[in-house]
Amino acid sequence: MASIVKGCYLSNVTSMKKIYLFFLSICSLGLGCKEFIEPSLDDRKVILLAPSDGTETKDYTQIFWWENVEDALKYRLQVVSPGFNSTTKLIVDTLIKGNKFKYTLDPGSYQWRVRAENGSSRSAYTIAGLTVYPTSITEQQVQLSAPANNSLTNQSPVLFKWLKLFSADKYQIQIDADNTNFTSGTTLFLDKTTTNLEYAVSFTKDQAYQWRVKAYNGALESKWSAVQTINYDATPPPAVVLTAPANNVSSPKPVTLKWNASTGAKKYILFVYKGDVSIPYNSTFPLSQTALSYTFNLGNSGEKILWEVKAVDEAGNVSASGELRSFTIQ
Template identity: 25%
Template sequence: MNMVRSYTLALVLGLTFSMCGDVIEEDISGREVVLLSPADSAVLTMDTVSFWWEPVDGARSYEFHLVSPGFETASRVWMDSVTTSNLITMVLPTGAYEWEVSGFNAGYATQFFYRSFRIDTTASGSEIALQGQPEIISPTNGSLIIGKTAKLWWEKMPGATHYEVRLVSPSFSDLQELLLDTLTASNKMSVSLPEGSYEWELRGTNASYASDWVRQSFAVDSVQVLDISQETIGQLSPSQDVLIIGAGVDLWWEQVTGATAYHVKIASPNLANPQRVLLDTSISQNQLHKALPPGTYEWQVRGANARYQTGTASGTFRMDVAVDISGSTVKLSAPGDSLVTSMHDLTFWWEELAGAETYDFILVSPSFDHIELLVNEQELVSNKLQLNLDSGSYQWGVRAKNEAYVTPLSIRNLYINSK
């Protein structure tokens, strides 16, 4: 039972207002501070006492008072302090005590809730001091429990008649829920728990002594989750320094067994010093299409599931837009069309086409409609080519290309006579 003492935190609130200024805070004046330990009117046989209470929604700090033997007849104030924690541990001598707690924020404070207890460390003579701490058998520290039941189990401790067990979520440093605070004579117990992260602690006790606390953590999941933290994504596309002509990029990567999602990020010009982040998302597929303007980009992907994530794989690429030259034709300059000549050393020449990156030159005999011999075929950056040819009938053609488009083949006839 929590008892109430009604007076306000005028000094504390005044200081808080002066520091915070005009801050609108939640009214918590009607809320209760639920005191957890020690129990009211408890008789403790150990000199180490942990004062523990549930966090109050909306409270930023707590004022804690501890006196002996009581507030009405206090002969000594052991503590008068403000703390942001909901747990205070002290070593105290034999005697009677009362303690109280109030939660407050910048505008409001709860009432004080108080309890009394007594410490009597007189040993019965049959009890022995407890050295060290209990040894936990299960669950092991940091382990994952599949299912809904956590089986807490530890080695029996010589001299211990009972064990004090506490279980919280997600941890004692970030306590959101107290799930278990009990004293048991057994060295094992089962607790039904939802999915989540947990921390628990226990110590052995007898009528006169208590051991040190031992604390460990574990997690609960209803389904098996593969540990993919050591996995890496293998192949991916585009990989490194790829030029992509068009208005969009198709990203693809190798799937990772056990991954249920993939986190994908695209930045320009790179991820280390991004000027723009074009994509930052998680998807379940192992591919996606993203429209992008011309520029330089770096992208990365990593796999993940409910508990783990893989290493990151990355690639770089450039986006550019090619000129559509498919409706243009290459203008051939020399030799003239249907030229008849006795010269065997000839220079083939054509006008450069705007937007073209290379040219395909093809020379056949006697014609493209009836090819008996492919005399010459090559891809050129320049617009000239010199060849030495035998006598005969020929057709030659040139077409222009870039990364996305190609022109039709421009064709001329050529006849070379013997001297």
């Protein structure tokens, strides 16, 4: 037994060496080494761009910005108060793919740091400090947080959210259905005031809406936030029309299932049943795909198969059930 185990071990080591030498030869020829061996970030350094170390500002909203690091897939950003050696409050701890992050802070002292990461390594953190001084709310701007700008949804109500603005005691949210950046002068779809940092809105019409938020401190008011857009679509695409094979026919394998495109559909859900619409043929179904056909190569001679297709649009709306067809395998 010991000799067998030893032989297997030596065989595995030999195989690993061969694989390593193969990859090494590819790298030496310049044939895409990064596709096989992920570069290490251990010796890389993140260069912070803004706010620079020692920044003093009266702007509550900051855009944290750094240079991209080659071979990094994402970045870990942390913001604490007052510093990493004497932390009393963790403000931000997030992974992002880009090299910018916007966040609204209260007045105070902060440190922020960023490291680069990929699937197998990470760089050291680079740290910078900043101080935010209090000032009048009239010089500030509310930061919107959700839904994301230009997002598409079929959910109702939609929950609109924004970040707290220091010294604010209430917020005004406006929604415009005219999409003119609130310059049309017509009646707004929504104009409400709340002490909360969110507001739920129910839409009844499929279209794009623009929204913005402003903060108040007594009689003082902040600047309006940036205007963002949300697209609402709760209308499902038309039912899918099946084209082949014809209903209730006998067909040899493989059987190519075909259907017409449904207007506005982004993908299709294929349902295949084993002689009963309550029993999926196997764990493959229902199957999501973008093609307008599927080759079915399962089943036994004489077996009856039922199938149908539903369309799904970009907002996630699912079409009504269309025709349910069947075929028997020859």
